[in-house]
Amino acid sequence: MSYADYEMKIIQWGEKRQIVQNSTPEAQATKTQEELNELIEAIKSGDRAAMADAYGDILVTLVMGCACADLDLVECFKGAYEEIKDRKGYLGADGIFVKEV
Numbered sequence: 001m002s003y004a005d006y007e008m009k010i011i012q013w014g015e016k017r018q019i020v021q022n023s024t025p026e027a028q029a030t031k032t033q034e035e036l037n038e039l040i041e042a043i044k045s046g047d048r049a050a051m052a053d054a055y056g057d058i059l060v061t062l063v064m065g066c067a068c069a070d071l072d073l074v075e076c077f078k079g080a081y082e083e084i085k086d087r088k089g090y091l092g093a094d095g096i097f098v099k100e101v
Helices: 003-016 025-045 048-068 073-084
Strands: 089-091 097-099
Touching (some): 048 073
């Protein structure tokens, strides 16, 4: 299945459980933060299975958040790419990209 197929299945799953209709973008962002915290713990402990689970859960919460806000996640992703594609900078010693101003 393609990403779009999974995204549609996740939205349908959320609609069947009344998440899309009754949740809010803020509630889904809070859930994303919870999943992000789980990801950080999995990374720190070196637990690859938990990392994979957390990355997947984060994607689900992002899809749900966009659905609640009537946004298309792929369009959001595209917009982010368009913003960064020509960005220049360097990778710091801490492994974080620092953009030139």
